[in-house]
Amino acid sequence: MHTDLVAALDIGGTKIAGALVDGDGRILLRAQRPTPAREDGESVMRAVGAVLAQLTASPLWERASAVGIGSAGPVDASAGTVSPVNVPGWRDFPLVERVRMAVGGRPVTLVGDGVAMTAAEHWQGAARGYDNALCLVVSTGVGGGLVLDGRLHRGPTGNAGHIGHISVDLDGDVCPCGSRGCVERIASGPNIARRALDRGWRPGPDGDVTAAAVAAAARAGDPVAVASYRRAAQALAAGIAATATLVEIEIAVVGGGVAGAGDVLFAPLRHALDEYATLSFVRRLKVSPALTGTDAGLVGAAAAALLGGRPGASAYVG
Known part of the structure; x- marks a missing residue:
């Protein structure tokens, strides 16, 4: 993989984690918020925004070329929407669009959390x-x-x-x-x-x-x-x-x-x-x-971003 930094989001029913990750899968900066899973969709998005705000405030952010999201599913990567079973406030929520707006138009790649974990384990685990x-x-x-x-x-x-x-x-x-x-x-x-x-x-x-x-x-x-x-x-x-x-x-x-x-x-x-x-x-x-432990979602989301969403691309070959 190339050496640009990417931002990664791991969104589940319990927590929303974020990180800046390099091309070797090393996490350089972390942020996290609890998921307000029983609240309305905008409340959940505000938690995502708070995580992104911590990442964008870092001097490292200028090196981040893209964002990868691994979300609890189902997701619709083609439409950029998510409908996590355990987050009822999000149904067909336009997550990719909202995140893209929050990160100044950088490319955003969305995959399900299971696919993200798979990318991490295939790359490093x-x-x-x-x-x-x-x-x-x-x-x-x-x-x-x-x-x-x-x-x-x-x-x-x-x-x-x-x-x-x-x-x-x-x-x-x-x-x-x-x-x-x-x-x-x-x-x-x-x-x-x-x-x-x-x-x-x-x-x-x-x-x-x-x-x-x-x-x-x-x-x-x-x-x-x-x-x-x-x-x-x-x-x-x-x-x-x-x-x-x-x-x-x-x-x-x-x-x-x-x-x-x-x-x-x-x-x-x-x-x-x-x-x-x-x-x-x-x-x-x-x-x-x-083997990738609690960082699997973040590392896998980063892999998805580094691959730029190319269909069929391997999770560990740049």
Whole structure:
């Protein structure tokens, strides 16, 4: 990749992060605000504007040639709009136009957060060197992206590989997207915690009811917490196996906050994959934790900006 700086935005249901990133993927400056996800669309945009204001105030900003955005989806990269399931105030919100206005007309590239994470992992992480990969973000929601034949596969609107809204339970709970039994409705962090609470798990004295607290309880042997993670792992395994069967991926890389549970998630995930990925050409499918960590969204958004939105371009070849 070339050495210009780019600005990157990572927009999710919990936080809006921004950074200035160089052509080697190094983050030189950071900014962050909580996502006012339950407020109106302009309130969310003001939070984005506050992050951008911190970036543009830096002397480094003059070296920034473009902006890359990785947003919770669905997104429509062709129209420049976003409609994140977990941010109801944004429906067909013209994010690219608004960001372009805020950054003085610099080019803006939009991809889904799962595609951004995939770009990061293919460039610098666990998917590097693999020609066919699925990368997942398991956090407030569940997103994903694909590398096919050595190239980042974004799809016409930037949503290809959005595994979170594959239905794996035909009679399951209604998902905010409108479908039933989606991977996200079972395996996202809030839904892991919801299921544990519904089945009798109770938090400790600190009152922490996050998926991380459920993971800690599972490590301590709490059977309800263990079962909640096992169910999440089954949903992820079913979605991964279906994707692998369809496009013959070699590796599934799992990142996001829920992946921080470690073996509490990965042990039942690998076990469940043995049950779901049964055809000969998917039995050797490898599952790995993501390596780019909490910076995956920013690094991947930067990769998208550095590539300038070129269709089919590889995430690590300039």
